[in-house]
Amino acid sequence: MHTAAGPVRSSVNPCAIEQGDHPLKRVRQLFAAVASLALTAALCALGAQPAAAQPPASRTAPQGHGDCTEPGADLSREGMAWTCIKTGPATVPPAAPGKTCTPVGPGTKAYEEGAVKSCTEVTHGPAREALKSSIPVWTCKSDTWYASTRHSYCLESEVDYTLEDTEGAPIGSAILHIAQQASLDSRGAAWREQVDATTVQATPNVGSMVFAFEASCSGQCTLDNRRMSATIAPGETKRGFFTFRTTVGNETQSEIVPSYHSVTYSTGENIPRKRDNRWNNPNTVRCDAKVSKDANTGCIVMGNMADVKISIAKYGAAAITYQWAQKTLIGGTFGTKDHTLIRVRDDDGKIRDRNRYQSCEAAPNPFKPILVTAEQDSCDEFPFAATAQGGTNGNLCTEIQPWWNSDHWEVKMIRYPGPMVNCVRSHVPLKQNSGAGGEYGNAVLSERILDGENFTVTITD
Numbered sequence: 001m002h003t004a005a006g007p008v009r010s011s012v013n014p015c016a017i018e019q020g021d022h023p024l025k026r027v028r029q030l031f032a033a034v035a036s037l038a039l040t041a042a043l044c045a046l047g048a049q050p051a052a053a054q055p056p057a058s059r060t061a062p063q064g065h066g067d068c069t070e071p072g073a074d075l076s077r078e079g080m081a082w083t084c085i086k087t088g089p090a091t092v093p094p095a096a097p098g099k100t101c102t103p104v105g106p107g108t109k110a111y112e113e114g115a116v117k118s119c120t121e122v123t124h125g126p127a128r129e130a131l132k133s134s135i136p137v138w139t140c141k142s143d144t145w146y147a148s149t150r151h152s153y154c155l156e157s158e159v160d161y162t163l164e165d166t167e168g169a170p171i172g173s174a175i176l177h178i179a180q181q182a183s184l185d186s187r188g189a190a191w192r193e194q195v196d197a198t199t200v201q202a203t204p205n206v207g208s209m210v211f212a213f214e215a216s217c218s219g220q221c222t223l224d225n226r227r228m229s230a231t232i233a234p235g236e237t238k239r240g241f242f243t244f245r246t247t248v249g250n251e252t253q254s255e256i257v258p259s260y261h262s263v264t265y266s267t268g269e270n271i272p273r274k275r276d277n278r279w280n281n282p283n284t285v286r287c288d289a290k291v292s293k294d295a296n297t298g299c300i301v302m303g304n305m306a307d308v309k310i311s312i313a314k315y316g317a318a319a320i321t322y323q324w325a326q327k328t329l330i331g332g333t334f335g336t337k338d339h340t341l342i343r344v345r346d347d348d349g350k351i352r353d354r355n356r357y358q359s360c361e362a363a364p365n366p367f368k369p370i371l372v373t374a375e376q377d378s379c380d381e382f383p384f385a386a387t388a389q390g391g392t393n394g395n396l397c398t399e400i401q402p403w404w405n406s407d408h409w410e411v412k413m414i415r416y417p418g419p420m421v422n423c424v425r426s427h428v429p430l431k432q433n434s435g436a437g438g439e440y441g442n443a444v445l446s447e448r449i450l451d452g453e454n455f456t457v458t459i460t461d
Contacts, residue, residue: 102272104163109268113205114171115163120264122277124157146282150304150447153283154181159264163206174202174209176232176264184285186446189297190245191285193258195228198237205268208233212263215242220254220287222247231267246287248297253288253450255302257281291448293347298448305340306447306455310436312409313461318380318436320402320409321426323459325382329398332422334383335457342388343444345451355391356381359425365395370414371427380428384440388452389422397423 101119104111110118124145146155156179163172177200182193197211212229221244228240248254258281265272287299300306312319326333333339346352360367360379371377381397383389399415414427449455 100275100277101164102275105270108270110163110172110205110266111269113163113268114165115269116166117164118265118269118272119162119164120275120277121160122157122262122279123160124155124279148283148301148304150300150306151186152181152183153281153285153301154179155281155283156180157279159262159277161206161209161264161266163266163269172203172205172266174206174234174266175200176209176211178213178262180260180281184299184301186298186300186448187296188299189248189287190224190243191299193242193244195240195242196237197230197232197240199232199234202234202266206266208267210265210267211238213240214261215244215258216261217244217256217258219256220247220252221245221256244285246297246299248287248289251290253286253290256285256287256299258285286448288448288450291445291450292345295445298445300448305337306443306449306453308335308440308443308447308455308457309460310439310457311460315436315439316404316432317402317426317428318432319459320411321380321400321424321428322382322436322457324400324402324411325398325424326457326459329421329424331420332383332424334387334389334422335455337456340454340456341383343449343451343453343455344386344388344390346386352386352390355385358391359385359394359397359423362393365415367394367399367425369427370401371429373429375429375431377427378430378433380426380433380436382424382426384437386440392423394425397421397425399425399427401427 099119099121101117103117104115145157146153148154156177159176159178161174161176162170165171177198179196179198180193182191184191193215195213195215197213199209202209209232210229211232212227214227215223216226217223224243224245226242228238228242230238230240232238244256244258246254246256259278260281261276261278263272263275263277265275284302285299286302287297289295289297291298310319310322312323322335326336335341344351356379359381367379369377379394381390381394385391396417398413398417398421401412401414403410403412443449447455
């Protein structure tokens with residue numbers, strides 16, 4: 001599916017007069033076209049969609065040209081067979097446009113008070129400090145106007161609204177704060193974005209603000225609901241929800257960019273036409289159905305590396321093994337931000353088993369259990385066997401034995417091939433070894449770590 005709207009082009013010249021046409025006939029057609037365009041613009045300003053003519057059931061729309069509809073009778077007589085709109089791939093998100101102004105209509109409250117035009121300008125960033133103390137508004141915890149984790153995002157914008165007189169001087173103003181946030185389900189095909197709009201201040205001659213907001217998205221994405229519209233008094237917040245839903249198929253993925261369109265005006269003026277404040281979410285959402293052959297569809301926010309968390313309290317000697325390797329091995333600080341691991345998709349387990357054999361069982365120095373405990377000793381390797389860095393022959397790895405000494409962990413060195421060694425194998429009770437392996441498998445699903453994707457490993461208490 002193509003994703004971003006592109007220009008509509010037609011080979012028909014609307015100003016050409018074919019031989020045999022009477023000039024007055026052409027003038028009538030042009031007047032009709034102008035009237036039609038005016039009606040369409042009015043409908044769009046109100047959030048409505050003009051009806052498109054439907055082709056007869058017996059006709060087949062042309063393929064490969066996007067969404068096509070048959071034109072009306074006038075254009076058909078001029079030789080146009082179909083009207084087609086084709087979308088293209090998403091490009092770099094455009095910045096919000098600058099200040100846009102529209103006339104204030106006669107007969108409105110604002111016009112009677114001297115306003116001849118109203119203007120809006122969208123700026124991205126948190127609410128100004130002077131306003132935060134007087135009116136509480138939700139704030140995105142970031143030095144910029146947006147922030148994200150792998151499983152959530154937020155962004156903030158403000159709409160500056162002014163009424164201006166014939167000299168262009170402001171005679172009234174208001175500020176509307178827009179806060180957007182969403183949490184993504186790593187094992188679900190949809191996520192819900194919350195939008196809070198707050199009129200943080202307004203001069204008496206402006207009063208309440210009307211906030212009309214519309215969401216859309218690129219990529220393989222649909223919305224269950226697109227619009228919210230609310231009248232917001234000074235100090236008041238109105239909230240809306242928008243459900244984005246991915247349509248990715250099995251073994252596919254899609255990068256989705258939410259985008260937004262708002263129209264803001266005061267209750268003292270008419271509905272503005274041709275006021276266009278648009279912006280794209282700077283956070284790109286990746287949805288996929290390809291973590292494994294049996295995994296559900298899920299989504300993450302791109303630009304945030306996956307992280308596998310292993311708890312010492314839960315997995316004891318296994319977690320200590322990975323932590324020791326990250327802090328001690330000069331050539332094997334794998335799982336850190338500067339030395340990430342790379343996942344290898346292994347649906348049948350053959351790669352994992354082959355790598356584990358190399359690290360634990362292969363000649364010339366296979367693993368020999370030494371733990372004298374009720375629980376079976378087992379060979380645990382790091383980097384993990386199901387990664388691109390796993391599978392080093394065990395004879396080339398440092399071998400250790402972590403053990404709990406009354407109130408702290410200690411690590412006994414059994415074999416140390418040298419300072420540049422890049423792997424470790426460890427004597428770990430079987431239950432702790434298996435538990436840590438299961439935690440890694442769960443993290444692959446919850447973090448949606450795809451084949452070939454980098455990730456870090458964090459050891460927690």
